Amino acid sequence: MIISSSIIASLAAYIYCTFLIVSIPVSVYLLYCFFSMAFTGGTRLSFRILRRLRIVWSGNGVKEYKRVMIIGAGEAGAMVIKELKNHPEMGLKPVVAIDDDKAKHGSKILGVPVYGGRERIKEIAKQKAIDEIIVAMPSAPRSEIRAILNECKKTKCKLKTLPGIYELINGKITVKHIRDVRIEDLLGREPVKINLEEISQYLKGQVVLVTGGGGSIGSELCRQVARFEPKKLLILDIYENNAYMLHLELLRRHPELDQEVLIGSVQDRPRMEDIFAKYRPDVVFHAAAHKHVPLMESNPTEAIKNNVFGTLNVAECADKYGTKRFVLISTDKAVNPTNIMGATKRVAEMIIQAMDAHSKTEFVAVRFGNVLGSDGSVIPLFKKQIEEGGPVTVTHPEVNRYFMTIPEAVQLVIQAGAMAKGGEIFVLDMGEPVKIVDLARDLIRLSGFEPDVDIKIEFTGLRPGEKLYEELLMAEEGLTATKHEKIFIGKPMFSDLDTLRKELDNLKRILVGSDEGLVEYMERLERLISDSKRLVRIA
Known part of the structure; x- marks a missing residue:
């Protein structure tokens, strides 16, 4: 020039x-x-x-840069190389590029040679003394990124990547877009496709209440509901700190949004009556729940009061005050439950199915597995253990779980709500189950350590009420496909509201009794669940 x-x-x-x-x-x-x-x-x-x-160059004349391998010799790869060369302050020097396109092998991109395909990643990383690998393939399917990252994991290099092309503004790449590989990248889950028009029809201009709005799922529900221009967003939570921080975040992102934080417990029936009478919510997302399996095994009365009777309170208020749609956030642990938490969520599902058969409100449940990065999940625990130098604790070498990201789960919950007719249990496609020990090893590698060498993995044994494998649907519920490829419907199983109320009244009396009643109410809870098919026949 x-x-x-x-x-x-x-x-x-x-x-x-x-x-x-x-x-x-x-x-x-x-x-x-x-x-x-x-x-x-x-x-x-x-x-x-x-x-x-x-x-x-430092003061003593020693070079201070890391040798970088670029995966992807296309336009994005070239932009990354250019950005790294223009920003030497990052201390990253691109020395080699990798691409599966054989026509590019032997060529150069801005002076950086293209050596071979993904099968040579480990070999070339060792040969060229690579410190970091940047995957520059924003338009590639997540499944392909996952396969490439699995190859990269065989090296001891620090892994970085670019966000998907749908996340890049104008498709332009800068050094700010380069980020560390996260554990969700290794799952290889594709972005969720949602029907914006369908969702807008039932949320736009409506009063929306989110219980448990300050939690990991509830707060993401609030963020995404805000995009669809509700008439008013009500954030209900018993913990004021999380709810307040979310309130401030929504003020920054959506200053036009009419929102209100309500502090209260779903166990408090008079408080629920006041809220429903004053605001008359059109749509309710019920995410408030106790969810930690070991803690609920030790505190079964609190699990039952919150997950069962809290759900009953909110559901009955929704029916009484004319709510149009009620969506219960459920869990895969409600399938053939072996613990108190799962049993209480199964009873909550039965409540909304029974209510739907006798109400003008459309009651539905959405069931999914573990959510990456949610409060109390294994990921934050593993990260803390790695920061402390280990060991990373896993209950059993064969234990596996279904996982999805928080935004993905919430998008599917909102989409399922748009498809609700009443009484359904929507089941989300969680993909393939993941072994927890594999998740631990991946996280250790992403942190720059070698599993069982730098950071030990210890097996502690299954905890009370914990399953080795999770299920997403009871066999007797059946499974029906919907127009959305990731959402399925289980057939309604329960509709005898009178029998359910009688059983719940008995359960409530036992709860306020002495500790000697613990075994009895647990047996009552198990019988309530196992007899659900019989109750359907009675109905």
Whole structure:
């Protein structure tokens, strides 16, 4: 650019002087062109050289950069290489590129050679003493990214990646977009496709109540509901700190949103009556629940009061005050439950199915598995254990779970709500189950350590009420596909509201009794669940 500009300027001067019949030796024009290039280009070049010398070299003359491998020799890869070269302060030097396209092998991108395909990642990383690997393939399917990351895991390199192309503004890549590989990247789950028009029809202009709104699922529900222009968003939670922080976040992101934080417990029936009578919510997302399996085994009365009777309170208020749609957030642990938490969530499902058969409100439940990064999940626990130098504790080498990300789960919950007719238990496609020990090993590697070498993994044994494998649907419930590829419907199983109320009244009396009643109410709870099919026949 500098050379062409200098030549054009010299030619323009020559033409201008010739037109004015001014006689100037040709050597003057040549010298003008030369000095123009030298001073303009030299100044910029000197600045770049000085900047690189200042940053790349330390005071004792030792180089301070990490050798980087770029996965993907396409447009994104070229942009990453250019950005790294333009920002030496990052201390990252691109030395080699990898691409599966054999036509690119042996070529160079901005001076960086393309050596081979993904099968050579481990070999070349060792040969070139690579410190970090950046996966620059924003338009590739998540499944392909997962496969490539699995190859990268065989090295001891730090892994970084770019967000998906749908996350990039105008498709332009900068150094700010380069981030560490997260555990959800290794799951390889594709972005959720939702029907915006369908969702907008039941949320836009409506009063929406989210119970448990300050929790990991509830807060994400609030964030996503805010996008669909509700008339008013009610954030109900018993813990004021989380709810307040969410309130401030929504004020920044959606200043136009009419929102209100309500502090209260779903166990408090008078409080629920006041809220429903005052605000008359059109749509309710019931996410308030106790969910930690071991804690609920030790505190079964609290699990029952919150998950069973709390759900009953909110559901009956929704029916009484004319709520149009009620969506219960359920769990895979409600399937053939072996613990108190799962049993209480199964009873909660039975409550909304029974209520639906006798109410104008459309009651539905959405059931899914573990959510990555949610409060109290294994990921934050593993990260803390790794930060402390280990060991990372896993209950059993064969234990596995279904996982999805928080935004993915919530998008499907909202989509399922749009498809509700009443009485359904929607089951989300969780993909393939993941072994917890594999998750632990991946997280250790992503943290830059070697499993069982730098960080030990210890097996502690299954906890009370914990399953080795999770299920998503009872066999007798059946499974029906919907128009959404990731959402299925289980057949309604329970509709005898009178029998259910009688059983719940008995359960409530036992709860306020002495500790000697613990075994009895637990047996009553188990019988209530196991007899659900019989109750359907009675109905």
